[in-house]
Amino acid sequence: MEPRDIAEQLTLFEFSLYLKITPQECLAYAKTQTGCKVTNLIEFCNTYDKLCAWVKTTILTNEVLGKRAATVDFWVKVAEKCRSLNNFFSMSAITLALGSTVVTNLHLTWAHVHRKSGFESLQKYNEPTGGFSAQRTLLQQADGPCVPFITMFLTDIVHTQDQFNSDGDKICFYQRARWYEIITNMLKFQARTYNLQPNESTATYIEGQLREASAREDNWFWTKSQEVQHSEVAHADIRKGLEAAGF
Secondary structure: OOHHHHHHHHHHHHHHHHOOOOHHHHHHHHHOOOOHHHHHHHHHHHHHHHHHHHHHHHHHOOOOHHHHHHHHHHHHHHHHHHHHOOEHHHHHHHHHHHOOHHHHOOHHHHHOOOOHHHHHHHHHHHOOHHHHHHHHHHHHHOOOOOEOOOHHHHHHHHHHHHHOOOOOOOOOHHHHHHHHHHHHHHHHHHHOOOOOOOOHHHHHHHHHHHHHHHOOOHHHHHHHHHHHHHHHHHHHHHHHHHHHOOO
16 A cells, blocks of 8 residues: 555544544543543544554564565655644654654664654654644644644643632633633634545555554563564674675
8 A cells, every 4th residue: 555545544534533522522521531421532532542553563563674664664654644634643643653662672674764864853743842832833834624633732621620720619711711722723623624535445444453453462562572673683693694704
């Protein structure tokens, strides 16, 4: 599959989940981050972890060094395409996965990656500095439909709850006004739909991969990463031996 195809269908999938989020759920999230009152919001947020797991799985399960590096390049291209589509949610998840310890520890793999500079330019958008200031700047510049990185908005909602907690029966109107501002900015892109052509087979493939990857335990990624690292060290030793022998 082409990176463009994955990025477009992933964007449609994420946007369909984003559309289901309601202002009432966002308000409920301020008091409880779990439960039936925030079902759509949690489902949308959970795809972030699922996408991270899928990206890491495709890299760690690739036994051939060259193909493993090419897989990293592939995902960088997908993330770059997601950025051009204003799908900042998926862009952030892919970038986080590529920058995870289980992937960055594969030093020999990264030595063969061609799009390292592209990956490094994407990493700045995952920096939490200034309340994710780089992500907020992206949103301000977004023209057209968008799938926002909503983590910063959810953080703002919870902080507002903690900072301006109502006293007894009294209502803090500044707190309500602040929530209105945050939620409006968070959900305003629901009114702008994507003009992308759905591809049923690719969409089904993506959803299946997300399901499978999310079923893996966290320790699986660490164990698999260690195995790949050991194979890379062995590969490097063999290569040095062949070079020393004149091959």
